[in-house]
Amino acid sequence: MNVVKIGVSDLKARPGDELEFKAQEKWSYLATATGNIPIVSPVRVGGTVTNTGKILLVKGQVATTLELTCDRCLEKYRYPIVAALEEEYAGAAAAQTVAGEEGEPVEVRPLEGDFIDLKPAVEEALILALPMKWLCREICRGLCPHCGQNLNEGQCQCDTRPVDPRLAVLGELLRKREGEN
Numbered sequence: 001m002n003v004v005k006i007g008v009s010d011l012k013a014r015p016g017d018e019l020e021f022k023a024q025e026k027w028s029y030l031a032t033a034t035g036n037i038p039i040v041s042p043v044r045v046g047g048t049v050t051n052t053g054k055i056l057l058v059k060g061q062v063a064t065t066l067e068l069t070c071d072r073c074l075e076k077y078r079y080p081i082v083a084a085l086e087e088e089y090a091g092a093a094a095a096q097t098v099a100g101e102e103g104e105p106v107e108v109r110p111l112e113g114d115f116i117d118l119k120p121a122v123e124e125a126l127i128l129a130l131p132m133k134w135l136c137r138e139i140c141r142g143l144c145p146h147c148g149q150n151l152n153e154g155q156c157q158c159d160t161r162p163v164d165p166r167l168a169v170l171g172e173l174l175r176k177r178e179g180e181n
Helices: 092-102 119-129 168-180
Strands: 005-007 018-025 029-032 035-038 043-051 056-069 076-090 115-117
Touching (some): 035 056, 043 119, 076 119
Antiparallel strands (some): 005 115, 056 076
């Protein structure tokens, strides 16, 4: 078995039964709407598939390590990620039955014959587990806005004194005058 597909032909015939799964697979990247994120360790997935009588319920966990780029200093860093995996799968007829009983549409993933394709669910779980802001460390100092020096590696030589914007023009005149002399 690979991470992408789980055979469930026997399980479909036994309501109330459960099937455990555990696997790992090497992926080179995680595709997102903004680009591809490199994956630097195997994607590990484990959990159970339960036949509830109407649907197949997958519960488990996915883990891997991604290579992200820090939003403050632009350095690449490794980010270990663990995400919960919980999905419902059903054939087309069963999916309509589940939605009809509750009166509102229920999001159930399609069951392709005797296999559950976990890849879309795993990708979605990893994307949803990503942090909103990618930081190499909580106290990342970022880049100097003037010269671009990575402030985590050392202080730059830029003048960082705050200047009142109303006096900025006067400071510019003084610098020009000093350059003439």
